Amino acid sequence: MEMVFIAAALIIGLGALGAGIGFGLLGGKLLESTARQPELGNQLQTKAFIMAGLLDAVPMIGVGIAMYLIFVVAG
Amino acid sequence: MSPTRKRINRLPFLQWLAIETGLIVVLSLVWFTESRLAGYSAFVGGLIFVIPNAYFAHRMYRFEGAQHAHLVVGNMFRAETIKLALTAVFFAAVFILMEPVHVPALLFTFAVMVALGPLLRWFIRPKPQR
Numbered sequence: 001m002e003m004v005f006i007a008a009a010l011i012i013g014l015g016a017l018g019a020g021i022g023f024g025l026l027g028g029k030l031l032e033s034t035a036r037q038p039e040l041g042n043q044l045q046t047k048a049f050i051m052a053g054l055l056d057a058v059p060m061i062g063v064g065i066a067m068y069l070i071f072v073v074a075g
Numbered sequence: 076m077s078p079t080r081k082r083i084n085r086l087p088f089l090q091w092l093a094i095e096t097g098l099i100v101v102l103s104l105v106w107f108t109e110s111r112l113a114g115y116s117a118f119v120g121g122l123i124f125v126i127p128n129a130y131f132a133h134r135m136y137r138f139e140g141a142q143h144a145h146l147v148v149g150n151m152f153r154a155e156t157i158k159l160a161l162t163a164v165f166f167a168a169v170f171i172l173m174e175p176v177h178v179p180a181l182l183f184t185f186a187v188m189v190a191l192g193p194l195l196r197w198f199i200r201p202k203p204q205r
Contacts, residue, residue, distance in 0.1 A: 027148040034144040041141030046201050049135050053193035061186050067166035
């Protein structure tokens with residue numbers, strides 16, 4: 001039973017780590033490129049918004065599976 | 076600082092919501108052929124995606140333009156954190172409160188919506204109002 005909780009913790013933790021690194025890079029690049037070319041700020045924001053959706057796809061599914069493990073498999 | 080009064084982009088918020096809800100209904104009807112519970116679970120799985128994402132879109136476009144770039148990035152981080160937390164809370168609530176639940180239908184619909192969400196936002200992008 002403990003292994004299920006460890007698995008859920010690994011899924012959520014590694015997902016959060018990946019999303020954190022990805023969002024850090026995305027936000028940093030957005031700031032950098034907006035400072036370089038302010039007139040493109042709008043388009044860059046839209047592209048960052050779309051990329052954010054792609055970036056958090058795997059962590060979101062991971063959260064769903066982890067909640068299933070915690071509340072259904074172990075519960 | 077208060078949000079920008081004059082919008083730069085026109086956010087197709089209602090269009091996104093309508094298309095996503097339509098997709099959820101179609102997927103639910105497909106699962107409904109297996110059982111009534113599967114259809115209902117699929118609908119709930121879709122809603123778990125739509126509600127946090129609507130919040131994310133609303134929060135991300137609270138500030139716009141190069142002048143507010145730092146606020147855009149800050150809001151993006153906060154919106155993402157709250158979106159993941161909302162997803163976890165909704166899943167936990169469904170697994171605790173909704174009994175019984177068809178887990179494959181729930182997770183499959185959620186995963187399909189997660190994959191289709193960015194595609195939808197790519198094809199129907201926020202457009203500048205000028």
